[in-house]
Amino acid sequence: MTATSQNIVKETLTRAVESLDREVERHENHANYLREELDKAETAAKQARDDAAEIRKTLDA
Known part of the structure; x- marks a missing residue:
């Protein structure tokens, strides 16, 4: 492989690595x-669960 070919291969591989990065x-x-979205959804689900539990308490009282 000539030096020019080696340089072309090296440049091509360098661009490929940069693209992958x-x-x-x-x-x-x-x-x-x-x-972050999962954390928000889990927090909202916990709040809804807690709210439902509070409503159940008032219904049972």
């Missing part, structure tokens, strides 16, 4: 967003 970052950001 950007893809990893996008996926990590999306995963973090989904974790």
Whole structure:
């Protein structure tokens, strides 16, 4: 393989690695967003559960 060919391969692989790094970052950001949304949903579900329990108490009283 000539030096020029090696440089072309190296540049191509470097661009591929950079692209993959950007893809990893996008996926990590999306995963973090989904974790935040899950936390919000779990908090809302807990609040709804607590509210339902309070209403049941008043109905049983």
